[in-house]
Amino acid sequence: MDLPPHGIRLVGFDADDTLWRSQDYFDAAQREFERIVGHYVDLHDARAQEHLYAVEKRNIAVFGYGVKGMVLSMIEAAVEITAQRISAADLHRIVGLGKELLRHPVELLPGIAEAVAAIAGEHEVVLITKGDLFHQEAKVAQCGFAPLFRRIEIVSEKDVATYARLLQEFGLPAGQFVMIGNSLRSDIAPVLALGGWGIHVPYHSTWAHENEAEVAADAPRLRQVAQAADLPEAVRELVALSRR
Template sequence: MVQAAVTTLGFDADDTLWQNEQFFRYTEGRFLDLLTDFGDRATLSSRLFAVEKRNIPVYGFGIKGFVLSMMETALEVSDGRLDQSVISGILAMGREMLGHPVELLPEVRETLEALADRYPLVLITKGDLFDQERKLTASGLADLFHAVEIVSEKSASTYARVFAARGDGADKGLMVGNSLRSDILPALEAGAYAVHIPHDLTWTYEHVDETVEHPRLFIEQNIRKVVDVVEKINGNCA
């Protein structure tokens, strides 16, 4: 009997299962409105992104790090001459983000339900532990996952470890996500299959300039296609 080529499925969370980046973009717009006295929007946005990148090794990914980066940027561009209302406004925006309802992307639930009966599903996401746990609970999807891995960074070693611990190894794993940089390239490097589902909004940090081609990479526009991809891969080895 020939074994299946794919036995374990990994799924990214933010902007793969539910909306995320749109809330960051909206909040950044409000943040820029607070700082109109200190520069034009394009320059201020670039300054914020530079601070975010600088702070990733310290704060990691997620809303709390974003809020701290907004505060740091505001202090930098104003030379510390900020009205208290600006700091209060930034903190209020962060609290709003942390309490925002979870909005599932189209056909996510149906797809996970179709796959969960046949394969172990593993949520593999980076970001703030409390916030990601909150969103997973609020999404109503938690019961569909065999395991949840909230990691500080997604690298080839991360995927190798997760697929070994939660499945039959990376070579029999498949990762689904919207970010080439975090979800796709390191999973492929680890030896897994990958399905890239682009999102309309992707954080600049996650952009990859070069075209990616790989025999284990599939590019789809709808998460529902993951069912077909897995059937195709496993059908080819039957």
């Protein structure tokens, strides 16, 4: 398609909890994890949620993001929380939680397929997601609209350095790029910091790690929408602003 000589030329989409449900399943797995370790300790006294998050956060640099890293962190946290009293059978049950997550079919969010198609009809689009490579590839293959994306990037981290590298590969200045996603930390803040544009689509449940970002709600290059159906118009609004 013909691209404008200035203004926004490329639209990026996040995947998990932007295109399809994800955090809901992680939340359910965590509740089951707490039920398992709750047979050994008082969850409140043991501060099980805080302990698990602390283990997950320190393990990101080792395991990365995704189901496999979460399960390994759950096993480590369970051993620590229970002072090594947890049984092999219960550890096996925690492994099973991860397998269930990896096998779960993709469930698209309402209206997102139509929104992506509408935006792809007006602009080139790319998918930028992070997490376990095999799991993300499987979800992308199942979503049904992967061919709409010019490129599909599965990265280990979504930070300023990663977006800067991708934009260089795309041959595009940050001011001609808008990123759509549910995470302020991973989808919005880094792109705004580079001089790009962002559309935040909050999800009803977000992992604590993804909330660790400060972005002004009235940032001039940022828009927030409540649902996927609002995305095409939000992109048009930012495109108009970017051409001034």
